[in-house]
Amino acid sequence: MSRATPARPGRPTINDVARAAGVSRATVSRVINDVAGASPSIRTRVRSVAAELGYQPSAAARALATGRTRTIEVIATSFGPFGGWLGAHPYYSRVLAGAMSALEGTDTQLRVHAISAERALEAVDALAEDVTAGALLANVTPELSMRFYQRCRRVISLVPTASAVPTLEVDNIAGALMAVTHLHRLGRRRIAAIHGPENNTCAEQRRDGYRSAIEGFGLLELSADGGFTREGGHDAARQLLDRHPEIDALFVACDLMAAGAVQAITASGRRVPEDVAVIGFDDSIAASCANPLLSTIRLPIEEMAAEATRMLLNGGPAFGYRKRYPVELILRESTPPAVV
Amino acid sequence: MSRATPARPGRPTINDVARAAGVSRATVSRVINDVAGASPSIRTRVRSVAAELGYQPSAAARALATGRTRTIEVIATSFGPFGGWLGAHPYYSRVLAGAMSALEGTDTQLRVHAISAERALEAVDALAEDVTAGALLANVTPELSMRFYQRCRRVISLVPTASAVPTLEVDNIAGALMAVTHLHRLGRRRIAAIHGPENNTCAEQRRDGYRSAIEGFGLLELSADGGFTREGGHDAARQLLDRHPEIDALFVACDLMAAGAVQAITASGRRVPEDVAVIGFDDSIAASCANPLLSTIRLPIEEMAAEATRMLLNGGPAFGYRKRYPVELILRESTPPAVV
DNA sequence: GCTAGAGGCGAGAGCGGTTTCAGGTGAAGA
DNA sequence: TCTTCACCTGAAACCGCTCTCGCCTCTAGC
Known part of the structure; x- marks a missing residue:
């Protein structure tokens, strides 16, 4: 064994599929990614071999080769220990739920990040460098989100913020x-x-x-x-x-x-x-x-987070994009019925 | 331009650092990863060059080379549209908050997955194949979690489940x-x-x-x-x-x-x-x-999710590991004061 | 029958790291 | 002074996949 650890032990790679199907890696890649340049007959053969072997492309290798990871980041500044933010306030769950719903059926994943107030600057810098598909700022201050935006354009804030940063906000x-x-x-x-x-x-x-x-x-x-x-x-x-x-x-x-x-x-x-x-x-x-x-x-x-996610998937909004969502008064029991 | 897109446009790679520091990629790698085999003087030089260039190793390349992505997956079966699960029930936020807290200061990331009841089988298979650091099953049925476990050992259930699957549960x-x-x-x-x-x-x-x-x-x-x-x-x-x-x-x-x-x-x-x-x-x-x-x-x-996360980071629990957490009766206002 | 063009296909060069392995250096020991 | 050995260091292979480029085949047009 010349290498330390095989990447994903036992899992078939594109090479295995290529060999089993009697074609080249390039062809397998074309088939898997639905790219033109492979005949229908080869397509079906490769597909069946891939299915038989249980082949699943490696996200890491793909990311490295293409330069883009299919990941949406949800970023929130956290206060206090756990329970401090995500655990305590329903807002964040709703953001996650909305983003998740937009990602359904996509091969894009969702990552969650908490940045602590103390080392916010470094955290923002590090995160911004690593964004690929895009980032959702759940509750980031204008200064931080501006800094984020300067380092990475594929970002949308869900709260009112610096005017340059694309924002989906509420009135x-x-x-x-x-x-x-x-x-x-x-x-x-x-x-x-x-x-x-x-x-x-x-x-x-x-x-x-x-x-x-x-x-x-x-x-x-x-x-x-x-x-x-x-x-x-x-x-x-x-x-x-x-x-x-x-x-x-x-x-x-x-x-x-x-x-x-x-x-x-x-x-x-x-x-x-x-x-x-x-x-x-x-x-x-x-x-x-x-x-x-x-x-x-x-x-x-939820709708806002979902739409923001979709925008990011489609390449992200333009400079200074800003959409304001209307709000709605919901009357329940903590106000008396209106007099006519 | 021979390649389509440079991976992360403009970002320095390990090669840039190596060249600027006048050393080889191998040495830079050793320094960055705090691995033995580099003299102190070179270490400081490489470090300062890396800092100056703003070098940040590519997670994708690293994952490909080492075979492990530093990612913890939180998996929940979802019901209904958004608001259906994560958005609606506080339980999930608490799981996330606990897991996040255990990840603080780590280079490990947290990913969230919702598997819909309809295509649960495929989803479980696909996810299980892709797990690297480990997975937390928030509310997965015994059958599905068993299936998951058969495909990937690095998993912990947070609800009572099949006896083979490592579990952190509540009494x-x-x-x-x-x-x-x-x-x-x-x-x-x-x-x-x-x-x-x-x-x-x-x-x-x-x-x-x-x-x-x-x-x-x-x-x-x-x-x-x-x-x-x-x-x-x-x-x-x-x-x-x-x-x-x-x-x-x-x-x-x-x-x-x-x-x-x-x-x-x-x-x-x-x-x-x-x-x-x-x-x-x-x-x-x-x-x-x-x-x-x-x-x-x-x-x-939160404590359970945090501990489960820590266990996964440390290589995961053994076959059939099971820990039962005690519960506590909290008396507030919806019960009358106890008579003495 | 011959040529041009189109499309299928594979070889191979990366993507950005990690890790092995061999060589090179200097200090300690004989 | 010559080994021995520990410790650095760099070359190079490799992780798994994408994508360009050139070759080859086949069809259409003259």
Whole structure:
């Protein structure tokens, strides 16, 4: 044995197929890849031999020869230990689910990466160098995604980011406006808000939307920070209610926080939606696990991730491509039925 | 241009580094991989040249040469469209989060695969052939995982499965027993259950645990199927309550269903936990989004996935390896405080 | 019957690494 | 001073596949 380890022990290679079929490697390759230049009779022969041998082309060799790996990368910045990001927030699962659905039937694979805040720069550089089919940025800051884009063009951000980076985003501002407007139409006048973390563009836009709506109605702004976690939402709601017992509505920047907020509200002896109406954001699983069911702003995350994936598969979007998805107000039980 | 496309356009290869450092490719390889056989002075020179050029070894070439790709596969059978699996059930996110955490600092990547029920056989065969570092089976049936194992040994199941397949599993039966026993100790005597889907080993074990507990206490079995979805849990609870209004406790085989069940219970005018006590299973995000907070059986999914990943990285477990993780009863608000 | 052209086919050169093997060097030991 | 040996180092084979290029055959056209 001259070599250390045979690559994939026992597995037939293209050479085995070629030999068994009595043709050259080139011909087998042509047949396998459905490329012109092989007669029908040879095609069927090669195909049957390949099937018989259980031949499966090596992804590594193929990647090396062609220069492209068929892999889509999903990249998310992570906070804290496990449970910290993917495990905790439904958003990421939805991104993965959407991307996976677009990959079905393709020979492209999906890889998941977490980049920790501490060594984000190196991580971004390393990842960007290694992208082949394309990368989806799930929650990457504008600075980092710009850096990524400079090193690798085949990338799409799923959150608002630097203008050069192709983005599929949601109309966060309109969503927040929609929510606050609905609460106002219901007759609520003390509409507080629980926001997401700083330096998160989605959170910022939702905050801006809330503020401009509040301002437009001439109401008083009442904000707290919930950090996009359930606990944060719970604590923020309790604080708000303690300080401003007159609050009669709550706009919460994500359903996870909203679920916590609802718990805090009912724990304080108030009823949802009679005393405090609540509208969340995302329409994630958290909205349907909460009790009462959360009224929320629906985001088509899966569709966005799927479309982004398809774009990457087709060569990627152009410089500065930007598509904004509309959001939808979903009314469930955490808001009272609208008066006619 | 004799070749079609250079592999990774513009990126320095090992040849560039070798030339710039005035050494051979072999030496560069030794330095990069920290293999003995290069003098310290050359090591530092090569390293600095590599850094300067921004050299990053090609994963594809490396995989081809060594025969192993550094990739862990997470495999789940999917049901329905997106949202169908990964997007809907918190379990999968936890598996991913656990696996990711074990991969941190490693050069190993994580890939996610969904195999649809229709073409499961082919999918399993294809995947098994392509496994390199190892595969984690998140929710694969015993038959399929056995088939997988026959084709590729580097695999660990995270759910109970065929005895030959290495498994890291949870003590589902003990968990169900624990839950029902607690409800019984609280004085509840009409303890119904909502189970998971057929041909799901976890669901079966939890059902068995419930039944043997009920039998042990000499109580009446009251079961319904909730299919591991929130809607299913909701509907099952409503049906159970309609048919058996005397029910005073509910054991639900996963938190997602339990969240739905709680909604159905309160919608029927009953109170949780005063009228109906509820214990879920998993301690997933659904448990903490529900209102009231769910008492549940905690499963260390993240830890299991992390440990499984580590085992795979270290060469994989032995034939028939089996580790059973203990579960823990977490008491929150959906059960009344225990009487002393 | 002869030539041109088209299409099928194989040889062979990469893709970017890893690893063996042989040679070369210098220090230690005889 | 001459071996011996350990330690570096580079040449070259190889991993499995793709793709160009040139040869060969066969058909169509004159």
